[in-house]
Amino acid sequence: MNQRFSLNVNGTAHAVEADPDMPLLYALRNDVGLNNPHFGCGLAQCGACTVHLDGQPIRSCITPVSAVGDGKIVTLAGLGTPEKPHPLQTAYVEEQVPQCGYCINGWIMTAAAFLKEKKKPTEAEIKDALSGLKCRCGTHMAILRAVKRAAEMMG
Amino acid sequence: MTKMEKTSAFSRRALLKAGGALVVSIGMPVGLDTVLGVNAAYAQGARPPLVPNELASYIAVNADGTVSAFFGKMDMGHGLFVAIGQMVAEELDVKFNDVKVIMGDTATSVNQGGASGSTGVQLGGKQMRMAAAEARRVLVEMAAAKHALPADQLAVTDGSVHAKADPSKKASYAELIGGRYFNVQLDWNKEIGNLLYAPGKAKPKPYTEHKIVGQPIKRADVAPKVFCQEDFCTDVKVPGMMHGRMIRPPAAGSEPVKVDEASIKDIPGARVVWQKGFLGVVAEREWDAIQAAEKLKVEWSPSSVAFPGTAGLYDHIRAAPVRKRELGANVGNVDDAFKTAARVIEAEYEWPFQSHASMGPACALVEIKDGKVTCWSGSQKTHFVRDGVAAILKVPTEDVRTIWVVGPGSYGRNDAGDAAMDAAVLAQAVGRPVRVQYMREQGTGWDPKGPASIHRARAALDASGNVVAYDFVSKGFSRIDVLMNESNPADTLAGHLLGVPLRVNDGFGVPAEAYVFEHKRSAWETIPPLLDRASPLRSAHLRDPVGPQIHFASESFIDEVAAALNLDPIEFRLRHIKEPRDIAIIRAAAEKAKWETRASPRRDQRGEVVSGRGIAYCQRNGTRVAVIAEVEVNRTTGNIRARKFTVAHDCGQIINPDGLKLCIEGNIVQGVSRTLWEEVQFDKQAVTTIDWLTYPILDITEAPETIDVVLINHPEVGPSGAGEPSIRPVAAAIANAIYDATGVRIRRVPFSPDRVKAAMA
Structure with missing residues (x-):
């Protein structure tokens, strides 16, 4: 009903x-x-x-x-707009992360919540936080660069 | 959010709008007052027929001087449209940002084969380059006529033709032809698809004059994706659209015999579409369609199918009759050479069925209105989808338009084409537009699979340890049980379920390398499919079709021979290669990775975790790749960490180096995933790997720490493919590194921890 x-x-x-x-x-x-x-x-x-x-x-x-x-x-x-982008959105564009792009909600939304709590994370901490998310195109290297870049932008 | 582009009108005006032309006067007298005689022959207001021998089928100059490039291939995420835009802008002498590449819409582009075989730049780009060069030639001639100057005294800068001696004598492309179409015929080779080639009279620029080609220009579609301004094919909606879901048999080979429509009567608007073996449901709301598909009571016929099961797969392949055998290399007399060999080295390798496992299961939308069919699809080959939809609906091809909208990942002949056909059948049955998306278990369980295979290799050595003969044969399921496109119902699930049997199509491949042996033979053998229709194990193209399989075996075996001779793996390879580009690519990888010359295995490590390095190299349609893997093996758990890759890549002329690097990274990571984790499992009647838990792919915690890419540019030879070659040597590089670390040779993919542990026990 x-x-x-x-x-x-x-x-x-x-x-x-x-x-x-x-x-x-x-x-x-x-x-x-x-x-x-x-x-x-x-x-x-x-x-x-x-x-x-x-x-x-x-x-x-x-x-x-x-x-x-x-x-x-x-x-x-709702995370950001071209005029007022979230650092992860900026970093994704800078690093040219996606191939098909179908997975990006998972990575960006999970990373956004993680970076809000965790300042200056290590690479291992980033990987652990994003573990379980899937990207079939294999853009993992670029995802990691983008999240690190965003982490730096967020201080 | 959803782009509700009106597409039911098939008028030329609608097509021009789709092409991005801003001001047109279709059907009106063309304003030729500024156009002299020669121009009248070149330009016209109405679009010529969309055929391969018309320049207007590829290039149009809009009223504002911007250029539309109509491309009959499409980008699967490697940024192909950027490369095409660069090649077109280069030849036309316009700014890169003034070119818009419009891909894969059957109403605006001819069939250039879709995304296929890493030919986007190699063949598709070649055609677009020739078309753009011809457009420039024609525009310069038009300007020459206008200013009464010889064409060779004119130059072009940013879309403006001007006299070299007097830049004030000029005419912009917009003035010359903006908003009207080229009326120029090309010399078409009468091929459709990848091989289509239709040059004009113009020669393309020499590479030494390239300014835009070779630049690391970024993709313009990333920002729209991260700001949610661009739709996927899953997002397209049209008024009156219903949602459809398919119901697949629980056992392959069984068909519905009784469907209890009353079992879903409580679901508002839910309807059953049942034709022979084809069974689907539609509803007004998506969740209702999903519920209806789950709740519908169906009685299925018993299935007599008896798959060998995962455990019996390789024995099945060994025992299966050979349906077709084809030779690749055949030099000297291999059989005689083996008879007199002082020593023979042999090995056999195994590769499982693998799934495309695209990020989302396929989706398509079909609208049938006023006798015209429109299909929105993420398929790699929308022109072939058009043909297939026309065939299954029994309507003329010209009444079907297929519009490519980026889908949820595509690496070959995945489930996208099947979804388009299903949506067409559902839409015709219910008389409403239908969007169908598969569920996860259908995407992974029922997509066409990369074929499983075994590979036997042997080498004959003389008394001095020289390799005198080499023999390599692959035996497996055809890579084209269902063809690489959906143009024929016989190659689609909907076709099979409606009673069209699978056709006999045999294809596999042989190693692509440059090894020179006195006696050398390579061959492939295909075996019949496990089921002649509607099979969850029907085999088809999956990224670098059969390349990873074959080169896992052939490049592992070369390493085995080197080890048997106690030679460094690179030294051994270079002894048998004469091709300069192949030598250069191996040396480039070795130098970048600081390769230490020594034989494998290392034998100097004692701990629980040991490390090693391995190389593999290959060719692919002109491209050369060498990959060095550095791995760690945990001897207790069997866990492999593929830590570092060094990739040397030569695809001839590089159009966009940054895009190319990202493309290679994706290939390496997907290659690691397929090597370490991926195996379709199945029992007697069904595929049992149906989601991300049962069909795991590489997790980011397992991703390589480093991928170093060395690009070698050969602009003088033109571009060859890059979309797939670098996935090809990954498995062998890892296998060779595992051997280097442990002295244990793994000959079956995937290298899952339990398998590695067992191999080392």
Whole structure:
């Protein structure tokens, strides 16, 4: 039975009517109209659907829309803009990271939450923080350069 | 967010808009008042037919002087469109930023073969270069007529033709032809696809005059991706669109015999599409379609399929009948040489089925409106998708338009073409536009697989230890059980499920290298597929089709021979190579990696973790690559750390060095992943590796610490391919490094910890 939910996404409230068990991913993509979180596996194994819920990275493909409550959701589109980019977005452009680019939500959103907590991380700490995310094109070397660059920009 | 480009109108105006032309006067008298006689012959307002022998099929100058380059290939993430833009801008003498490359839309480009075989620059770029050179020649002639000057007294700067002696005598490209089309015929070789070639009268610039080609220009699509301003094919929506999901048989070979539509009656708007073996559902909302696919009660016919299972795979290949054998190298008399050999070295290597395991399972959208079909697809080959969709829907090809929109990763003939065909069948059945995306288990479980194979190598030595004969044969599943494109339903899952049988297509390959032996033979043998239709183990092209398999074996074996002769692996290779570029590439890698000349294995290490280095080298359609791997092996756990790679790469003329380096890095990392982790597993009737847990790929914690790339530029020979060659030697380089570290030879991929541990026990 569908229910009504109010989702706070990138600072704006959106009314969504959906099956409470429907993963947040589909609400964001099809009801809110944000295409940036991607469907990669539906199993929380790859990260392509990652968004922030109250600042923490979550996998929206397994998070029921009913579990979000009044939490604040931020997607990659809400992380920064060309005019006011997040350092990770700047670093991604500088390092020319993506190939197909389908995985970037996972890496950037996970790294953004990590770099907020951890200043001047070591390379090993960055790798540990990003472990489990998938990139099939094999852009790992460039991802690491970009996250290190962003870490430097964030002091 | 979604670009809702109106695409139902197939008018020339719509096509020109898609091409980025800003001001056009289609169907109106062309304003020829500034155009002299010669120009009338060259320029026209209406687009000529989209055929390979028209210059307008490749290049158009827009009203503002910017250039549209219509490209019948597309970029899979290596920045191909940047390289093409550079080549076009170079030949036309316009600024790089004034060229827009429009890729893979069947309404704006001819079939140049799509993304295929690392030919984007090598063949596709060659054609675009020739077309741009011809466009420049024609524009200079038009300016010459305007100013009544000989063409050889004119020069071009940033899209403006001017007299060398008097720069005030000038005419911009925009003035000459902006907003109108070239009416210039090319000399087409009558080929379609990769081999299409249609030069004009112009010669391209000598490389010594290149200013834009060779520059490290960045991709313009990265910012739109990180700021979420660019859609993937998964993001395209059209009004009235339904969501579709496919239902695959739990056992290969079984078909639905009873479908209980009442089992999904509670799901709003859900409908079943069932035609023979083809079974899908559609619904208004995506989640409802997913729920319907899960909840639909289906009774399946029993399957008589009996796959050999993962454990029986290589015995199956050894025992299987050879359907086709083909020779590669055949020098001297190999059989006789082995009869008189003082010593014979032999080895056999094994490579499993591997999955494309693209980052997202495939997606496509098909709209059928007023008799016209539009398909949005992430396939590497949208022109062939057009042909396949037309065939499966039984409509004329000219009524189908396929628009390429970047998909969730593509490294060959993955599941994208299948999704396009499924979406077409669903859309026709329900009379509404349908977007279909596969679920993860379908993407990994049912994509066409890179073929499994075994490889036997032997070398004959004389009494002095010289290699006198070399014999190499691969035996495996065809790399083209389903062809590399989707133009025929026989090569697609939808086709198979609707009753079209798999065709017999045999293809494999032989080692590509320059070793000289007095007697030398290489060959391949293909075996029949495990199932003649709708198989989760149908084999097809996966990045560098069969290259990693073959060169894992051939370059491991060369190392085995060097070790048997107690020779340094590089010294041994160089003894048998005469080609200067091949020698140079091996030396370049050795120098950069500070290679220490000595035979393998090291024998000087005692601890739990030991290290070693290994080299492998190969060619690929003109490109040469040498890779040196430095690895650590944990002798207790069997864990391999591929720590450092040094890659020397010669792909002829380098168009964009920074883009090339990133492309090579991706190849190395994907190569490490496939070498250390990847193996499709299956039981008697189904593939059992269906997600990222069962089909693991390399984790960032296992990524190399360093990849050093040495680029060797040979502008004088023109560009060869770079998209795939550098994945080719990775597995052998790692295997040779493991041997160097441990003295143990691993001859089966992947080198998973349990396998390495077992090998060392």
